[in-house]
Amino acid sequence: MYSGPILKLRTELKSVIEYELPIGEELVGMNKFIGKYIHFEWxxxxxxxxxxxxxxxxFAQGYCYPCFLNSPETSECILRPELCEAHEGKARDMKWAKNHCLQPHYVYLAVSSGIKVGITRYSQIPTRWIDQGASFAIKIAETPNRFISGIIEVALKEFVSDRTAWQKMLKNQVLEEFDLIEKKHELFSKLNSNLQKFKVEDDKITEINYPVLEFPKKVKSIGFDKFNEIAGRIMGIKGQYLIFDDNTVLNIRKHNGYVIEMKL
Ligand SMILES: [Zn+2]
Structure with missing residues (x-):
């Protein structure tokens, strides 16, 4: 039995993603539980x-209200990078902004169901892709800060979605015919000339496979706010979701900080 506050699943990119659940002081390898019955209680x-x-x-997946209002992790620019002002010396916490917003960022294309554009700090690759349940991803631009990545993303949103269709992702309804490299160059050609210099020349595609025995046909999201106890046979893990054998899915990241007891 494990017990304590949980945090989002940690991941490691291997031929199949390896997942660990931080719970209390422990880091529990989760892949070995796939196919087994597991019981959670909030x-x-x-x-x-x-x-x-x-x-x-x-609030915002794990914060108390005062921290939601004040902590740098929940700044407006986290959801809307194009509003980041750190490069002008303005932020909730400049020290934090230096280590986060003013670090190199990547703009990428990822395929979780359809093709989407996104941005992330350089050290969050491939974590960000895995958290979104992407099956394929490619870097398209590298910028010196969050703001410029945000500007590129906003420009590209006209031509490609910036959303993950999480239900399709969990059902593994992944686009079959696509060419990410062609899409990258096509999208890039639509950018203003002053943004062209940020293009990543390396066209490497990262393929991501998840430990799933069987994908659900339908998807129903459940959480601890409605159900204190959540139990069932785990059929797999994709993105930040545990998939149970009754088509229910549990978003672990949404429950950052929830004190949980987990047993087999
Ligand atoms: Zn707090």
């Missing part, structure tokens, strides 16, 4: 992942 407690205080409600 202990009606949430601990803010920034300040550690108890909170009745979780």
């Amino acid at each position: 202990k009606n407690e949430i601990l803010c992942i920034s300040c550690g205080r108890k909170t009745n409600k979780s």
Whole structure:
């Protein structure tokens, strides 16, 4: 039995993704539980992942309300990079912004169901792709900060989605015919000339395989706010979701900071 606050699944890119669940002080390898029956119980407690205080409600996937309002991790530019002002010396916390917003970022294309564009800090590759449940991904631009990546993403949103269709992703309804390299160059040709210099020349495609025995035909999301106990046979893990044998799926990341007891 394991018990304590959980954090989003840690991942490692191998021929099949390896997942670990941080719970309390432990890091539990999850791949070995696939095909097995597992039982989770929420202990009606949430601990803010920034300040550690108890909170009745979780904001932005794990923060108490004061931290949601003030902590740099929940700045507006996290969801809307094009609004980042760190390069002008403005941020909730400049020290944090230096280590995050003012670091190299990548714009990428990923295929989780259809093709989507996204951005992430250089060190978050391939983590970000795996968290989204992407099957394939390619870097398209490398920029010196978050803001410029955001500008490129906004420009490309006109031609390609920036959303993950999570239900299709979980059902493994992945686009069959596509050419990511061709798409990359096609999209890039539509950018303003002042953005052309950020293009990544390397056309390497990363392929990602998830530990799933059988994908669900339908998908129903469940969470601890509605059900204190969640149990079932785990059929697989994809993105940040555990997939159970009754077509229910549990988004682990959404429950950052929830105090959980887990047993077989
Ligand atoms: Zn807090």
